[in-house]
Amino acid sequence: MFDYNKYLRLNKLPLIWCPGCGHGIVMKSILRAIDKIGLSNDEITMVSGIGCSSRLTGYVDFNTLHTTHGRALAFATGVKMVKPEMTVIVITGDGDATAIGGNHYIHAARRNIDISVILFNNNIYGMTGGQLSPTTPAGFNASTAPYGNVENSFNISGLAEAAGASFVARGTAFDALKLDKMIEKAIRKKGFSLVEAMSPCPTAFGRRNRLGNGSKMLKQLKDDSIPIAKAAKIPTEDLTDKILTGIVVDRDLPEYTENYQKLIDSLQDKSK
Amino acid sequence: MENKKRIRVMTGNEACAEGAIAAGLRFYAGYPITPSTEIAEILAGLLPRIGGKFIQMEDEISSMGAVIGASLAGSKAMTATSGPGFSLKQENLGYASMAEIPCVIVNVMRGGPSTGLPTLPAQGDVMQARWGTHGDHPIIALIPNSVREIYDLTIRAFNLTEKYRVPVIILMDEILGHVNEKVILPSPDEYEVWNRVKPDVPPEEYLPYQETESGIPPFVSFGEGYRYHVTGLVHDQTGFPTNDSKEIVRFLERLNNKIDRYKDDIIEIDEEKDAGAKIGIFSYGSTSRSAKRSVIWAREKGIKIHSIRPKVIWPFPEKQIAAMAESVDFIIVPELNFGQIAHEVEWAARGSKAEIIKLNRIDGEPINPQQIFDVIIELDGR
Numbered sequence: 001m002f003d004y005n006k007y008l009r010l011n012k013l014p015l016i017w018c019p020g021c022g023h024g025i026v027m028k029s030i031l032r033a034i035d036k037i038g039l040s041n042d043e044i045t046m047v048s049g050i051g052c053s054s055r056l057t058g059y060v061d062f063n064t065l066h067t068t069h070g071r072a073l074a075f076a077t078g079v080k081m082v083k084p085e086m087t088v089i090v091i092t093g094d095g096d097a098t099a100i101g102g103n104h105y106i107h108a109a110r111r112n113i114d115i116s117v118i119l120f121n122n123n124i125y126g127m128t129g130g131q132l133s134p135t136t137p138a139g140f141n142a143s144t145a146p147y148g149n150v151e152n153s154f155n156i157s158g159l160a161e162a163a164g165a166s167f168v169a170r171g172t173a174f175d176a177l178k179l180d181k182m183i184e185k186a187i188r189k190k191g192f193s194l195v196e197a198m199s200p201c202p203t204a205f206g207r208r209n210r211l212g213n214g215s216k217m218l219k220q221l222k223d224d225s226i227p228i229a230k231a232a233k234i235p236t237e238d239l240t241d242k243i244l245t246g247i248v249v250d251r252d253l254p255e256y257t258e259n260y261q262k263l264i265d266s267l268q269d270k271s272k
Numbered sequence: 273m274e275n276k277k278r279i280r281v282m283t284g285n286e287a288c289a290e291g292a293i294a295a296g297l298r299f300y301a302g303y304p305i306t307p308s309t310e311i312a313e314i315l316a317g318l319l320p321r322i323g324g325k326f327i328q329m330e331d332e333i334s335s336m337g338a339v340i341g342a343s344l345a346g347s348k349a350m351t352a353t354s355g356p357g358f359s360l361k362q363e364n365l366g367y368a369s370m371a372e373i374p375c376v377i378v379n380v381m382r383g384g385p386s387t388g389l390p391t392l393p394a395q396g397d398v399m400q401a402r403w404g405t406h407g408d409h410p411i412i413a414l415i416p417n418s419v420r421e422i423y424d425l426t427i428r429a430f431n432l433t434e435k436y437r438v439p440v441i442i443l444m445d446e447i448l449g450h451v452n453e454k455v456i457l458p459s460p461d462e463y464e465v466w467n468r469v470k471p472d473v474p475p476e477e478y479l480p481y482q483e484t485e486s487g488i489p490p491f492v493s494f495g496e497g498y499r500y501h502v503t504g505l506v507h508d509q510t511g512f513p514t515n516d517s518k519e520i521v522r523f524l525e526r527l528n529n530k531i532d533r534y535k536d537d538i539i540e541i542d543e544e545k546d547a548g549a550k551i552g553i554f555s556y557g558s559t560s561r562s563a564k565r566s567v568i569w570a571r572e573k574g575i576k577i578h579s580i581r582p583k584v585i586w587p588f589p590e591k592q593i594a595a596m597a598e599s600v601d602f603i604i605v606p607e608l609n610f611g612q613i614a615h616e617v618e619w620a621a622r623g624s625k626a627e628i629i630k631l632n633r634i635d636g637e638p639i640n641p642q643q644i645f646d647v648i649i650e651l652d653g654r
Binding site: 041045074075080082085263 | 298299301320321323325327329330331333334335336337338339340341342343344345346347349363364367493494495497499500501502503504505512513
């Protein structure tokens with residue numbers, strides 16, 4: 001039995017998340033990945049924004065920073081620059097990271113700063129009661145899209161890849177063991193890393209769209225998932241409703257804090 | 273030789289950047305905006321040379337966020353901006369107030385509202401400095417009037433924010449940011465540098481928002497073995513969110529009382545009182561330079577003046593103004609806005625016979641000494 005307790009603030013339980021929510025599965029995945037790497041609680045700073053997923057930082061026994069809506073990456077950038085030796089993990093959601101925090105998201109990826117982002121994508125604003133998010137699929141209902149969403153949705157992973165992240169992967173709360181490996185790789189990777197974790201929200205998204213309860217939505221995640229390698233052989237038009245899982249990109253690129261340290265060192269050498 | 277190095281001709285923006293370094297600044301995050309940009313440019317050059325960090329962020333919101341993160345990780349941190357950027361910083365400035373994270377925010381004021389008059393001076397953000405973010409919150413704002421004073425008050429800003437765990441704003445304006453003045457900078461033994469009070473208990477006993485006798489909880493950086501939670505939600509002594517009404521009141525009262533309790537230590541004014549003066553002047557920032565000249569002219573004519581110039585505008589020197597209002601008939605309040613601080617002076621002087629005389633200018637030009645002098649002459653004849 002894996003011992004989650006050493007990473008949890010047990011007196012803060014029970015969790016705020018609804019029955020059937022996928023966030024608890026993703027949280028456990030993160031803790032298993034941290035354990036696998038062997039990081040101590042003191043070495044980790046975990047930063048979150050605002051929303052359901054961002055409440056995670058209250059439950060885990062690390063240095064935890066629950067910031068303002070969308071700004072987790074900005075705060076995390078300050079922490080990482082001052083203490084590059086710390087493992088900085090950002091917990092965020094689809095609305096937090098790509099709507100209100102979209103600017104910070106693309107620029108953190110562009111700088112390729114060594115921060116790992118675990119993005120809980122449930123396609124909706126859960127905490128405020130089911131409003132449209134940038135990843136709500138077209139045609140689906142939200143409280144602010146009562147006649148169905150007429151907007152296009154974001155490809156969150158594609159965005160990070162295009163912006164210059166070192167590592168990008170997409171997994172689901174259904175396949176938690178694969179998620180463990182992705183998160184482990186993301187944390188180990190030097191540079192900006194993103195794991196987009198698809199997570200069901202039966203309360204604010206499923207109910208309004210008649211998708212069933214949490215387990216039914218998890219099953220749907222399974223049915224909709226196609227590994228990226230397999231998807232490469234399928235015509236794009238047949239993939240519109242699918243979730244392409246696996247590692248989107250894994251590449252070695254210059255990392256920001258390391259580059260900055262090199263700059264400092266070079267100036268020190270000159271002054272000698 | 274050392275002495276010669278301290279004799280300089282420099283701008284206010286340069287003095288601010290160098291004063292910050294003298295105070296121990298090691299992290300700056302910012303976004304370019306006129307007329308504050310030189311502060312960022314200078315620090316981009318200076319900080320990496322001393323092992324510090326500089327980053328140009330994607331906007332002012334993230335600059336403020338990065339500053340808070342850096343401070344929490346153990347660096348003295350600052351950002352600088354002007355009106356429109358100051359508006360954007362308000363969100364996370366409120367966070368710094370709420371989570372009690374030391375930081376310094378410089379606002380080199382320009383004409384507003386909106387994009388306004390980017391290259392021209394104004395004093396239109398004095399109220400934004402006090403009430404710009406939402407909710408009741410503590411704030412300290414300093415308002416220098418010369419290049420040398422910018423250097424000194426920047427050091428003081430860091431000292432105050434480290435001591436009280438309240439974000440400190442430095443209000444400059446376009447004139448002060450860009451004016452060149454000869455200064456003799458102080459040597460390090462001429463000023464004090466204060467650092468945050470660290471806990472004297474082991475990690476398991478540490479309460480990050482403890483109600484200590486001083487009202488200021490000891491502060492330890494992330495990564496030093498004291499794991500704790502920081503949030504913008506109302507929290508109890510442990511740092512975790514609470515909805516308990518008693519805890520809410522306890523926390524918000526302690527937070528806001530920090531200023532009331534220590535205002536005598538924080539408030540700093542420059543006061544000159546001629547015995548029997550019937551005319552008072554309350555002026556601040558670059559406008560106080562014009563006021564000073566007009567007072568010299570008035571004295572040459574034998575007119576007695578009582579002048580107060582705050583170096584700290586928030587908390588507001590109410591007591592000092594109330595005392596002045598007891599003995600003068602008029603208090604002239606010249607300012608580069610439609611009278612934001614005149615209202616505060618009026619409130620401080622309530623119950624006295626002193627009449628508040630507003631003198632305002634909003635065309636992007638400074639109030640000149642003649643304008644103030646004319647008012648003095650007019651009032652003297654009443």
